[in-house]
Amino acid sequence: MPSASSALRLARAVVFATVCGAVSAAGHALAGGGLVPFEVYLAGVLAALGLAYLIDGRERGPAAVLTATVSTQMVLHQLFDRLAPASAPSMAHGHAAAAPTAGMALVHLTAAALTAWWLHRGERALWLVIHLYGAPPPLIPLPVAAPIEVAAPGPAPAAFTVPAYAGRSVPGAITRRGPPAGPGHAG
Template sequence: MQPTIRHPAIRALRAAVFAMVCGTVSLGGHVLAGGASVRPQVAVAAIAATGLLGLALGGRRRGPGTLLAACFAAQYGMHQLFGAGAAPPDGPHPAGHHGGHATGDLPAALVMLLVHVLVALLSAWWLARGDTALATLLLTLACSLPPLRRTLALLQAAGPAAPCRPAPRRAAGGPAATGRPAASPLSRRGPPALARA
């Protein structure tokens, strides 16, 4: 059984992590794939929308299928938004590229789809592992802190610790002084007295 925590702060934390993972990966992938630069307002709006999606789903732990679908939806939505909200090119449009996109779109679109599926798989796995780690950490802390608090409260209620008594002094090379006479070095071992008769 996997640990589950449904606190509102944890829900918001899940949503924020979901938005940052999906937003960072999408924005980085868009820029690395040679897409036009994205306006900051568009990037912030995309991450905020993804955060709202994460908040809607973050009430409890989700399975890998739900996480994969949410990650893919976020990836695809941000891809469309980044393409539509791209900043205009810095220089003039290169010659010969006015109508040539129609013939090359199918392979590029297929590659883009496969990349988004792969990134969604990795993001979903990463988020699921992170959520498991967070839940385990919080449950471990929740289980270990109350006994620690009780122990500290008992120590504080007991007052200051009693002063330590010095340890008994040992004679040079001899046994520790305990206040009792030392046992005789002669031992009278043998059968019990009844057995001798």
């Protein structure tokens, strides 16, 4: 697999970290963990960005992308759980414990699976474009024509003579030019 430039690595890592962070924060809030403050969200995205940049040097398969998103979701859950102030309903359900509850784990794993699928599809499309851009243009064979032999000029053609009946109608001739003749008009 070809290696990616640092600008491409950074762009891919930014997309990965932003998607994982946004999905994780939204899922965390929807599953009862409370809203994640912007500073905590930014810290999570920057942590995911750093890790993604370190492992992001070549094209990854679906298993590697899924492993990375599940790991990132679990790390982000821990970060959001410990640094974000928990809401009262989540404290009552025992969410402040270090291990995620079954509902929270299900939300993070579902988010990881969906983002892994989406990110892997984007990864495949990106690498396809890179491969196509870097590939030499296809060679299209041009049809080769045999050389045409030009004959030497022969005798000049005979002059065209106009027949004597030109301009007159010939009885019984069928004329196909113009609109059809109306009733009473013969040929």
